[in-house]
Amino acid sequence: MEFQIPDLYPAIAEIFVAAMALLILLVAPLMKRGATTFAYYASQLTILAAAAIAYTTTGKFGFTFSYMYVDDPMGDLLKVIACLCVSMALLYGRSYMADRKLESPEYYLLVLFSLLGIMVLIAAGSLLTVYLGLELLSLSSYALVAINRDS
Numbered sequence: 001m002e003f004q005i006p007d008l009y010p011a012i013a014e015i016f017v018a019a020m021a022l023l024i025l026l027v028a029p030l031m032k033r034g035a036t037t038f039a040y041y042a043s044q045l046t047i048l049a050a051a052a053i054a055y056t057t058t059g060k061f062g063f064t065f066s067y068m069y070v071d072d073p074m075g076d077l078l079k080v081i082a083c084l085c086v087s088m089a090l091l092y093g094r095s096y097m098a099d100r101k102l103e104s105p106e107y108y109l110l111v112l113f114s115l116l117g118i119m120v121l122i123a124a125g126s127l128l129t130v131y132l133g134l135e136l137l138s139l140s141s142y143a144l145v146a147i148n149r150d151s
Helices: 009-030 035-056 073-099 105-122 127-145
Strands: 062-064 069-071
Touching: 009 035, 009 062, 009 069, 009 105, 035 073, 035 105, 069 073, 073 105, 105 127
Parallel strands: none
Antiparallel strands: 062 069
């Protein structure tokens, strides 16, 4: 049996979101001031860039990771819609979080990981991929629910 390197192009939007979330995770703690503002703008930029990447790959149909990941036009459209909805939720939710003194860089990172779980669920081609996407989405959602520790 011979190992073949998978084609990563169909999953480029998810790879971009994961890489940027990890980059924000590394940079935000090193900032003394403005970490929350940096995390917000970097998250918004990441989400909009992921929507643009998903939009530019629309029209191509492909599989990768041994047919466990499906890239099709309907999935790309759903990814763009998911990205825009999450971006609008962050835009409207920022003042709510700031008023209640709950805004932190971790909040935006958890939202990015939730979006990554949504995007993996959209592109799932097997039950294992569905499970991975669902776990990524649900664990991030659990942490988002518990972000208000005093309540």
